[in-house]
Amino acid sequence: MEHDVNCEKMDKVIENMPDEELIYNLAELFKVFSDSTRVRILCALMQSDLTVSEITKSLSMTQSAISHQLRMLKQARLVKFRRDGKNLIYSLADEHVSTIFNQTLEHILE
Amino acid sequence: MEHDVNCEKMDKVIENMPDEELIYNLAELFKVFSDSTRVRILCALMQSDLTVSEITKSLSMTQSAISHQLRMLKQARLVKFRRDGKNLIYSLADEHVSTIFNQTLEHILE
DNA sequence: CATACATATGTTTATGTGTTCATATGTATT
DNA sequence: AATACATATGAACACATAAACATATGTATG
Numbered sequence: 001m002e003h004d005v006n007c008e009k010m011d012k013v014i015e016n017m018p019d020e021e022l023i024y025n026l027a028e029l030f031k032v033f034s035d036s037t038r039v040r041i042l043c044a045l046m047q048s049d050l051t052v053s054e055i056t057k058s059l060s061m062t063q064s065a066i067s068h069q070l071r072m073l074k075q076a077r078l079v080k081f082r083r084d085g086k087n088l089i090y091s092l093a094d095e096h097v098s099t100i101f102n103q104t105l106e107h108i109l110e
Numbered sequence: 111m112e113h114d115v116n117c118e119k120m121d122k123v124i125e126n127m128p129d130e131e132l133i134y135n136l137a138e139l140f141k142v143f144s145d146s147t148r149v150r151i152l153c154a155l156m157q158s159d160l161t162v163s164e165i166t167k168s169l170s171m172t173q174s175a176i177s178h179q180l181r182m183l184k185q186a187r188l189v190k191f192r193r194d195g196k197n198l199i200y201s202l203a204d205e206h207v208s209t210i211f212n213q214t215l216e217h218i219l220e
Numbered sequence: 221c222a223t224a225c226a227t228a229t230g231t232t233t234a235t236g237t238g239t240t241c242a243t244a245t246g247t248a249t250t
Numbered sequence: 251a252a253t254a255c256a257t258a259t260g261a262a263c264a265c266a267t268a269a270a271c272a273t274a275t276g277t278a279t280g
Contacts, residue, residue, distance in 0.1 A: 009158060009164075010160075010164055010167060010168055012157070012158075013154050013157050013158055013160070013164075013168050014168050016157055017150065017153055017154065017157075017168075018153055022215075022218075023146055023149050023150055023153065024146055025218050026143075026149055026211065026214060026215065026218065027143065027144055027145055027146045027148075027149045028144075029214055029217065029218060030140050030141075030143035030144040030149075030214070031140075031144035033136075033137065033140035033143075033144075034137055034138075034140040034141035034143075034144040035137055035267090035268075036133055036134055036137045037268080037269090038137075039133050039136055039137045039140075040127065040133055043127055043128055043133065044123050044127065047122070047123050047126055047127075048119060048122075048123055050120075050123070051226080051227095052226070052227060052228090053225095053226065053227085054119075054120055054123075057120060058120055058123050058124050058127075061269085062269070062270065062271090063226085063227070063228095064227095064228085064229085064269080064270070064271075064272090065268075065269055065270075066227095067227060067228055067229080068228085068229085068268075068269080069268085070227095070228095071228080071229090083277090085226090085277075085278065086224095086225060086226045086227085086276085086277055086278060087225095087226065087227090088226075088227065088228095094217070096213070096214075096216060096217040099213050100210065100213045100214055100217070101136065103206070103209050103210050103213050104136060104139055104140065104206075104210055105132075105136065106206065107139065107204070107206040107210070108132075108135050108136065108139060141237095145237085145238075147238080147239095161256085161257095162256070162257060162258090163255095163256065163257085171239090172239070172240065172241090173256080173257070173258095174239080174240070174241080174242095174257095174258085174259085175238075175239055175240075176257095177257060177258055177259080178238075178239080178258085178259085179238085180257095180258095181258080181259090193247090195247070195248065195256090196246085196247050196248060196254095196255060196256045196257085197247095197256065197257090198256080198257065198258095
């Protein structure tokens with residue numbers, strides 16, 4: 001650490017760091033994407049709006065597991081839903097998911 | 111589930127799902143981004159190449175903690191490093207991190 | 221209104237993860 | 251070679267998390 005003097009460089013780095021809160025939110029959102037099940041749900045919804053039971057069958061998992069994960073996706077405002085009789089039809093909240101996924105795939109596929 | 115007949119829709123969804131492996135890799139990469147400490151390290155490196163001790167001081171954390179996290183970032187090929195005497199200077203492996211972060215921030219800031 | 225169906229929620233359990241502490245490795249300097 | 255400094259690594263612990271199970275809520279239909 002160069003004689004402990006002249007830490008302007010580090011000072012600038014610290015000064016220009018994003019707010020703690022922003023960093024926390026960023027990490028939180030990535031955390032939602034960090035589970036295979038949730039990614040699979042999102043990939044399914046990228047193709048078509050689906051009811052909970054359709055997702056459940058598509059992924060061959062418990063209805064409870066899917067429902068719990070949908071909860072997280074809702075909280076993160078990544079999916080929305082509308083009611084159709086007994087069914088809840090889930091869909092992607094916006095196009096951001098696709099964009100983020102595609103960017104990330106670029107990193108993987110090289 | 112419409113009389114259990116005509117599940118063409120679901121069949122198509124299942125058929126067009128990305129490979130398990132791809133989904134797993136995607137989730138794994140997001141997992142790397144899902145921790146505040148790692149995000150802070152990456153944000154710091156977005157501004158300047160830094161030695162381990164510089165990162166350590168910038169984030170006010172243990173050298174060990176930083177080193178462990180740098181290991182994950184290395185494994186994910188998100189950072190690289192070069193040696194300068196006793197120091198290891200870390201830097202971002204490519205521009206993908208910035209791109210991904212910016213896309214994700216767009217989702218948060220709306 | 222009772223029943224069936226779709227979905228959500230609470231709890232438990234097994235597994236994963238980040239940090240700390242202690243210590244090892246690796247590099248320069250005298 | 252011995253010492254100091256920079257970084258990495260292994261183990262332990264505290265905490266988070268995903269899935270399963272049981273059950274509750276909510277909605278339509280007879």
